[in-house]
Amino acid sequence: MDRDKILLTPGPLTTTLRTKLAMLKDWGSWDADFIAVTASVRKSLLNIVHGQESHVVVPLQGSGTFSVEAAVATVVPRDGHVLVLDNGAYCKRAGRLTTLMGRRCTIHESDEAHAVSASVLDGLLAQDPSITHVILIHCETGAGVLNPLQAVADVCARHGKGLIVDAMSSFGALEIDARTCQFDALIAASGKCLEGVPGMGFVFIRKAILDACAGNSQSLAMDLYDQYQYMEKTGQWRFTPPTHVVVALAEAIAQFEAEGGQPARLARYRANYEALVQGMAGLGFKPFLDPAEQAPIIVTFHAPTHPNYDFKRFYECAKQYGFLLYPGKLTQVETFRVGCIGAIGPNEMRQAVHAVAQTLQTLGIAQG
Ligand SMILES: *Cc1c(COP(=O)(O)O)cnc(C)c1O
Numbered sequence: 001m002d003r004d005k006i007l008l009t010p011g012p013l014t015t016t017l018r019t020k021l022a023m024l025k026d027w028g029s030w031d032a033d034f035i036a037v038t039a040s041v042r043k044s045l046l047n048i049v050h051g052q053e054s055h056v057v058v059p060l061q062g063s064g065t066f067s068v069e070a071a072v073a074t075v076v077p078r079d080g081h082v083l084v085l086d087n088g089a090y091c092k093r094a095g096r097l098t099t100l101m102g103r104r105c106t107i108h109e110s111d112e113a114h115a116v117s118a119s120v121l122d123g124l125l126a127q128d129p130s131i132t133h134v135i136l137i138h139c140e141t142g143a144g145v146l147n148p149l150q151a152v153a154d155v156c157a158r159h160g161k162g163l164i165v166d167a168m169s170s171f172g173a174l175e176i177d178a179r180t181c182q183f184d185a186l187i188a189a190s191g192k193c194l195e196g197v198p199g200m201g202f203v204f205i206r207k208a209i210l211d212a213c214a215g216n217s218q219s220l221a222m223d224l225y226d227q228y229q230y231m232e233k234t235g236q237w238r239f240t241p242p243t244h245v246v247v248a249l250a251e252a253i254a255q256f257e258a259e260g261g262q263p264a265r266l267a268r269y270r271a272n273y274e275a276l277v278q279g280m281a282g283l284g285f286k287p288f289l290d291p292a293e294q295a296p297i298i299v300t301f302h303a304p305t306h307p308n309y310d311f312k313r314f315y316e317c318a319k320q321y322g323f324l325l326y327p328g329k330l331t332q333v334e335t336f337r338v339g340c341i342g343a344i345g346p347n348e349m350r351q352a353v354h355a356v357a358q359t360l361q362t363l364g365i366a367q368g
Contacts, residue, residue, distance in 0.1 A: 005319060006348055009326045010141045010169050010298050011064075011191045012198045013342030015252065019196065022251035027243040034243060035235035037250050044253045045202055048171070048262060049186070051178035055204040058224045058231070061242055064168045064189035067201025069097045070222035071164055071185040072135070074213050075205065076103050080132040082164075083108060083124060085116040085152070088142030089329045094135045094166060102218065106131065112143050112330060115293055118151035125159040133162040133184070139170040139295040142329040143288060144337070146174070146295035153181045162209065168192055168201075169297050172256065173265050173341065184209050190245055193265060193297075195343050196252040199245035268345060270296045275346035276338055279353030283360065284367030288335055296340055298326070303334040306365040311336055317362050321355035 007014045027034040038059070045057045060067045072094075076082055081104040084095040091107075098105040108124060110116055116136070125131055136152050139145070149165065156163040162184040167176060171188030178186075184206045191198030203224055205213065210225070217223035221239065230238045256265060273296035277287060280301060288300040303309055311327055314336070318325050328335030338352070360367060 003322070005322050005324050006344060006352065007324050007342055008339045008352055009324060010337075010339050010341065011189070013191060013195055013339070014344050015195055015197060015248070016255060016343045018255060019248050019252045019343070022248045023197070023244040025247070027247060029236060029241050029243060034241070034246070037247055038231070038237065038241070039235060041246060041250050041253065044257070046204070049176050049178045049204060051204055054178050054208075055206055056210060056228060057202050057204050058228045059200055059202040059237070059246075060222070060224065060227060061200055061237070061239065063198060064187070064192070064201050065093065065097070066222065067187045067189060067203050068094055068166055068168075069101065070201075070217070070219075070224050071187050071203045071205075072098050072103065073101045073217040073219055073222050074203075074224040075162060075164060075185045075209065075216065076101075076133050077212075077216055078102060078218070080104070081106065081130045082133045082135055083131045084135045085121060085137075085147070086110065087114065087116050087145060087147070088112045088137065088140035090137045090141055090166060090168075091135075094137065098135065112140070112145070113289060113293065115145055115147050116152070118148055118155050121152060122155045122159075125155065125161060131161060133164055135164045135166065138165055138167040138176075139174065139297050141169040141298055143300050144295055144298045145289060145293050149176065150181050153183055157182045169341070170295065172262060173269050173297065174295065175262060175266070178204065182206075190249045190252075193269075193341055194249065194252050194256055195341075196249035197245055199242040200249070266296070269340050271346045272296070272340040272344065272349045273299065275349035276340060276353065279350055280338075280356065283353065283357055285356075288330070288333065298337050298339045298341070300328060300330065300335045300337050303328070303336055304360070304365050304367055306367070308363050308365045313363060314359060317359040318355050321358055323352045323355045
């Protein structure tokens, strides 16, 4: 069958037909029609975080990580000192790219099964005044933990430190309000909870720090200040834009707004999450995280302990039943992950659980 498989992954995600169809047209990057699409996407993105007064938004070509790297290079001065609150794989990635950008970086590791602590941060900032910026991963997609954005933002504001938020897997689904939550930069991408296709990221930069960002970046292509200046002046992207990705995102945002915006998206993902966890519990699967630590974005499950279990075979078999699962990203325990995001609802989640049940049966894996 040539029907698309359902992606239960943290991006790329299953998208709607409408979003896919939006890509069946070619656009000139200089053309007024495309310039208008870019402007409308940027306006909608600012509306989602209520950032019209306080922030600008700068889109960038590439996957989400490109934008995280660009945000660090643009916002942090070359002699800055970044503290990364690390409770998982994406935190480690942020720390590594910060070091590679030549910025001094301190990584504060904590348990990947728990949210990072704002009070620990408070102590770390009091101890080391040389820290200039903090990086927080809002939803740590590695295990699926929800980190306390508001509390961390409050601590950073109190200490006068810049905050860089990787909100890649939360933006659009979890509430983020720039009017009450202060951040210097917040990063997300087209192919996550907005349900566009992958290929561009975007960074919200606080207006108050924008001018100080000039000349920070040691990279031409990743310089968000330069991208911003050029876009303000011409309405165009500095270098070739991912035109089809941008128009697909515009279409995805129109559907996001029609659905009821962030609260509606969160409600659907929460319903997906509940259908998934409930169904999987019926098959004997336990989530790795305590529900209190869990974002309704992606769920890490303990892998079956049965000797017949092997993730690759498990994956291939579930794929035959129409669903793409995701490998675990934890170092200590054998797990796999199931995403709750994308243009899917609780019905698809129940079908996914059914596919997992059939997979267990096919592979001869009895669950305890
Ligand atoms: C998806 C994701 C990214 C970006 O990953 P890419 O593979 O570069 O798109 C970054 N941080 C988090 C938390 C993510 O979930």
